[in-house]
Amino acid sequence: MLGFGGxxxxxxxxxxxxxxxxxxxxxxYRRTEDDDPAxxxxxxxxxxxxxxxxxxxxxxxxxxxxxxxxxxxxxxxEELAHKAWLTGPPHEx
Numbered sequence: 180m181l182g183f184g185g186x187x188x189x190x191x192x193x194x195x196x197x198x199x200x201x202x203x204x205x206x207x208y209r210r211t212e213d214d215d216p217a218x219x220x221x222x223x224x225x226x227x228x229x230x231x232x233x234x235x236x237x238x239x240x241x242x243x244x245x246x247x248x249x250x251x252x253x254x255x256x257e258e259l260a261h262k263a264w265l266t267g268p269p270h271e272x
Contacts, residue, residue, distance in 0.1 A: 232238040
């Protein structure tokens with residue numbers, strides 16, 4: 180990108196904070212952090228309540244959108260095939 184290799188975010192030498200400094204700071208913090216279970220507060224629990232749509236209306240909307248998407252893709256494929264049929268095979272000079 181923009182004429183140099185690598186990801187543009189890794190080119191942070193001109194900025195005040197580099198990714199290496201952030202990584203080192205994070206690693207140091209994790210090594211020195213106190214893991215006291217008494218400080219841990221449980222806010223809630225996750226419970227599986229089911230799968231699927233909540234109402235029949237939700238299911239109808241989802242199924243309608245899926246049907247429209249399938250029809251749109253089918254029509255697109257048909258249009259491309261028709262265009263290819265009209266232009267014919269490529270001619271060699």
